[in-house]
Amino acid sequence: MGHDRVLASLNLFAVLQNLEELVKLDPQAAALCADWNVSMSFSVLNGPAAWIEFGNGSCTVKKGWDLKADIALKFVSCRHLNLMFESKRPPIIARGITRLPFLLSKFPQLTKRLEYYLKPDEKLLETDELFRRMNTILTLNTAAFAAVELASYDPVCQHIASAIPQGTVLLKILPDGPAVTLFIKKDGWQAQKGDIENPSAKMLLKDMDIAGAFLNQKLDIFCAIASGDVAISGTVPMLDNLGLILDRIPLYLA
Amino acid sequence: MTAYSHEKSRALFERAAKVIPCGIYGHFSPAPLIPPSDYPFYAESGAGSRFVDVDGNSFIDYMCAYGPMVLGYAHKKVDAAAAKEHKKGSCLSAPAPVMVELAEYLVDLVFGMDWAFFAKNGNDVTTYAVMVARAATGRKKVVAIKGGYHGVAPWTQGLGHHGVLEEDCGHILRIAWNDFDAFASLVEKHPGQIAAFIASPYHHPVYADNQYPAPGYWQKVQKLCNQKGIVLIVDDIRCGFRLNMAGSHVFFGFEPDLVCFCKAIANGYPISALMGKGALLTDAAKVFYTGSYWFSSAPMAAALATLAELKRINGPELMLAFGEKLCKGLAETAKSHGYDLKVSGAPSMPYLRITDDPSQMLHQKWCGLCTSMGAYFTSHHNWFVSTAHNETDLTDTLKIADRAFEMLKKEKR
Ligand SMILES: Cc1ncc(COP(=O)(O)O)c(C=O)c1O
Numbered sequence: 001m002g003h004d005r006v007l008a009s010l011n012l013f014a015v016l017q018n019l020e021e022l023v024k025l026d027p028q029a030a031a032l033c034a035d036w037n038v039s040m041s042f043s044v045l046n047g048p049a050a051w052i053e054f055g056n057g058s059c060t061v062k063k064g065w066d067l068k069a070d071i072a073l074k075f076v077s078c079r080h081l082n083l084m085f086e087s088k089r090p091p092i093i094a095r096g097i098t099r100l101p102f103l104l105s106k107f108p109q110l111t112k113r114l115e116y117y118l119k120p121d122e123k124l125l126e127t128d129e130l131f132r133r134m135n136t137i138l139t140l141n142t143a144a145f146a147a148v149e150l151a152s153y154d155p156v157c158q159h160i161a162s163a164i165p166q167g168t169v170l171l172k173i174l175p176d177g178p179a180v181t182l183f184i185k186k187d188g189w190q191a192q193k194g195d196i197e198n199p200s201a202k203m204l205l206k207d208m209d210i211a212g213a214f215l216n217q218k219l220d221i222f223c224a225i226a227s228g229d230v231a232i233s234g235t236v237p238m239l240d241n242l243g244l245i246l247d248r249i250p251l252y253l254a
Numbered sequence: 255m256t257a258y259s260h261e262k263s264r265a266l267f268e269r270a271a272k273v274i275p276c277g278i279y280g281h282f283s284p285a286p287l288i289p290p291s292d293y294p295f296y297a298e299s300g301a302g303s304r305f306v307d308v309d310g311n312s313f314i315d316y317m318c319a320y321g322p323m324v325l326g327y328a329h330k331k332v333d334a335a336a337a338k339e340h341k342k343g344s345c346l347s348a349p350a351p352v353m354v355e356l357a358e359y360l361v362d363l364v365f366g367m368d369w370a371f372f373a374k375n376g377n378d379v380t381t382y383a384v385m386v387a388r389a390a391t392g393r394k395k396v397v398a399i400k401g402g403y404h405g406v407a408p409w410t411q412g413l414g415h416h417g418v419l420e421e422d423c424g425h426i427l428r429i430a431w432n433d434f435d436a437f438a439s440l441v442e443k444h445p446g447q448i449a450a451f452i453a454s455p456y457h458h459p460v461y462a463d464n465q466y467p468a469p470g471y472w473q474k475v476q477k478l479c480n481q482k483g484i485v486l487i488v489d490d491i492r493c494g495f496r497l498n499m500a501g502s503h504v505f506f507g508f509e510p511d512l513v514c515f516c517k518a519i520a521n522g523y524p525i526s527a528l529m530g531k532g533a534l535l536t537d538a539a540k541v542f543y544t545g546s547y548w549f550s551s552a553p554m555a556a557a558l559a560t561l562a563e564l565k566r567i568n569g570p571e572l573m574l575a576f577g578e579k580l581c582k583g584l585a586e587t588a589k590s591h592g593y594d595l596k597v598s599g600a601p602s603m604p605y606l607r608i609t610d611d612p613s614q615m616l617h618q619k620w621c622g623l624c625t626s627m628g629a630y631f632t633s634h635h636n637w638f639v640s641t642a643h644n645e646t647d648l649t650d651t652l653k654i655a656d657r658a659f660e661m662l663k664k665e666k667r
Contacts, residue, residue: 160414163400167613200613222276226267226284226295233288234613236634237461244414 005047006153007252008078011085012042012050014146015118015253016061018138019052021193022114023059026134029113030057038102041069042091044081071096071103118142125212136212137178140171143215144180144191146249147242151189154252157245161189164241167200173211174204184238201234217250255657257626258311263295266308280406281320286460286634292622300327303642305630313630314647318638321492321517321603324573325563326642332521332559339555350551356558360529363561365500366509367529371538373548376491376516377405379528380452382543383512384409386530387450387485390537394425395444397437397451397484401459402428404452404489431457432468437475441482451479452487455502456599460634461614463607464599472508479511485534491516491526496573496602496638499565518564523556564641570602572641576648577601580639583652591659605636616662623658624651 022029036054043049043065051066052059072095075081083089093103117134124131151161164184172179172195181199183190205211206229213219214230221243224230232239267284271277278284278295287293294307303326306312318324325332339352357370373379384396396409404410408422427444429436431453441448457465479486488510490502495518497505503513511534516526524547530538564570581597581604588595593616594609608617614633621633629651631637 156414156420159412163412198613220271220276222279222283222285223271226277226290227264227271228289228291231289232285233618234615235461236286236288236614244416247416248414 002078003252004078004082006149008044008081009048009149009153010146010249010252011082012048013063013149014142015085015114016042016050016052017145018114018118018141019059019110020061021137021141022110022117023054023057025137026113026117029110032106032110032113033057033059036102036106038071038099039066039069040071040073040096040107041066042073042075042081044075044078047075047078047081069095071099114138120216125216132212133208136173136208136215139215140173140178140180140211141193142253143246143249144171144182144193146253147182147245148189148191150245150248150252154245154248157248160241160244164238165200165235167235167238168196169238169242170196170199170202172202172204173208174206182242199234201236201238202232203239204231206230217247255627255654257292258294258307258309258628260291260294260307260309260311262308267295286632287622287625288618288633289622292626302326302328303640303644303647311628313625313628314643314651315630316637316639316651317630317632317635318640319522320635321638322520322522323638324495324518324569324640325521325560326640327522329521329560329563329642331563332523332556335559336523336552336556340552342551344550344552345547346551349549350554352551352554352558353549356554359558359561360515360527363499363565364513364515364529365504366531367501367513368532369530369535369538371528371530371543372554373526373528373543373545374524375405376489376514376526377407377410378545378548379514379516379526380404380410380487380489380491381407382528382538382541383485383487383489383514384450384452385541385543386512386528386534386538387487389541390485390534391449391483393447393449395427395448396425397427397429397440397448399431399453399457400428401431401462402453402457402489403459404491431465432471434471434474434478438478441478441484448482448484450485450487451475452489454489454491455493455497455506458492458599458603458605458636462605463596464605464636466599467506472503472506476508476510485512486510487512487514489514492603492636493600494518495561495564496570497600498570499561499568519560520553520557521560523553523560524550525553525557527557567641569641573602573639573643574600576641576643577604577639579648580604580643580651581606583648584655587652587655588659590656591663593659593662599636601639603636603638606631619665620658620662623661624654627654627657629654 033054034057039053041051049065051069052061073091074094084091117138120135150157169182179195181192181196210229267277284290296308298306298308305315360370408418411418490513493502494515503510512530578601585595596607596609597604599605618633621631624631
C-alpha cells in the first residue's frame, strides 16, 4: 500500500476521531461548536470514507459512509484528501454548498484547535500542564486508532501484525485513565477508547508526563519499564510488536 | 521468608539510565522481568549454583547467566586453567597453542565435525555459518524458523525492528517449527536458491511452550538438504552440552553440516565456535571473518577445562536428571495448590508456564514472587540448570515455590 493510502486512513480514522475528545475536553472547542447541528462526510473515490456529526454540543466520528450527510466532501484520490488535511487543496463539495461559510470559517477553527494540540509547540508542551494533558490524551487515542490502520495498510506493520498473538491490549494512564483498548484479531483490529477488564496484555503508564513522553517518542521505554514508570504484564509479545507499530506513526504523522 | 529489597540495584540503575541506552540493554534488560521490582538488577558475585546481588540477596540461579554457567560459578578447575593461560598473556600478537588444542579436542568430541572456528558470541558464529553456506552454495536464501533466535545481526531480526532494512531480511524465509511440508514447498518454490536451513535442535522460543522435533522431522530435513545441496546449520548455542556432549544433533539423531556453539562451552568465559564438516572447510577458509579478541587464549583454556570436566562427570546427564526432579517437584507443588504448571523443552533447560491464566500474568506473578524469595525464575524464557545444582538447592527451591503459590492463592481471594 502506498504512503498516501496509509496516510489517508490515518487522517480519517486516527486524526479526525480526536474531534470527539477535543469537543468534550477543550472549553474553546466546546464553545465553538456548542450550537452546531450538522453532519459531514469525507470520502475518497474508491478509497476510505468517514463522517462526522455535531449535535447537542457533542461530536461523533464514524468510519464509512453517510449518504444523508448535510455536507458531502469528496476527494479524487488519497493524495487529494491528504493535501486537504495540510490545507493545501480544497475538497470537492458534492453536497451542502449552502453551508460554505461553515466550511470555510467555522469548521477550520475547530481543526486548527485540534492541530494546536496534536502538533504541539515544544515550549508549551514543556511549560503548560493543561496543554500537556490534552496533547497526551489526544495522542494516546491517535496512537490506538493509528495502530489499527497501520496494521491493515502499512506493509511493514502488516508483517509485524502477522506475528502478534490475538487478544486485547490495554494502554492506560494511571491513576485512573484515560485508557484505550485494542482488540487484535486475525481478521482485523479495532480500537476503543476506555478501559477493559482482564486484557491479554497491559501497559500502565505512571502519569500524564510519562505517557506524554512515551507517546511523543521521547522515552527510553526499557529504562522506564525497569524503573517502574511504565508497568507491563501479560502477553508481552503483543506489547513488543505493538510498540514497533506505534514507532512507525511518525513516518506518517510527523 | 521475607521478600528481598533492592536499594543498591535501583540506585545503580538510576545512574545507568543516564549514561547507557536502556540502562541495561539486550537480554539482560529488566523489561521482561515482571514485575521488575521483584528482581535484582546488578550482581555482585557467584559461587556454585547461586549468585549474590549488590544488595546482598542470594539467589539459587535458574538462569545460569542465560546459559553460559554450566559447571557452577567460580569453578576452581576452569578458573585455574583460565588464570594460568591469562598470566602467560591472553591477547598477544599471535594465537596461543591452546587454540589448536581446543580445536582438536572439539573435533574429537563433537560427532561428525571436522574443524572448529572460534569467535566470541553466538551471533558471531551463526552469522559466519550463514556466510559460509552462501559462499559454498553461491545461493542467497536462508530458511529459518518463526520465533527462532540466532542473535542480533540484522539478518536475524525481523522487518520492522529498528535499524533493520527490508534488504537485510529479504532472503530469510521463516517457516513454523516442525512443519517439514513448509520447508519442502519453499525448496520447490525457490529451486537452486536456498543456501541453508538454520534452526536450534529443538524449538525454544520465548513466552511460549518449547517443542521437541516431531518424530522424523530432523531426518526428513537432513535428507532434503542433502538432496538439494542445502547447508544444514544447527544453532546449538543454547542447548549445546546440556543434552549431549557430542552435540545435540546426536541427542536427536541427525547429521548437520555446520554446528554453532557458545553459551555452555567455557562456563562463562567469552568464546563461541562454529564447527563444520570437512567438505565445507575450504569455503569457510574463503570467508574473511575475524575479531580483535577472537584469539584470546584464556577463554580457550577455560573451554578446554569446561568441556573436559563436563565430559568427566557426564554433565548433560546430571543436568537432565536434576532438571527432571526440579520440574516434577515444581509441578507437584503447583498441583497441591490447585495450579497447573506445564513443563516443556529439555529438563536441563526447561520452560515452565502456569496454564491457568493464558495471559501469563499469574505465571509472571509467581516467578516474581519466587525470585523475591531467592529462587531466580524468569517467566519469559527457558530456565537453565547446571551441574552445580544440588539437593539442598532443590529442597530450598520447592519450599520457596510452595510459599509463592500460597501467596498467589491468597492474593486471588
Ligand atoms: C539459540 C541461540 N542462538 C544464538 C544466540 C546468540 O548468542 P549471543 O547472544 O552470544 O550472540 C543465542 C543467545 O541467547 C541463542 O540462544
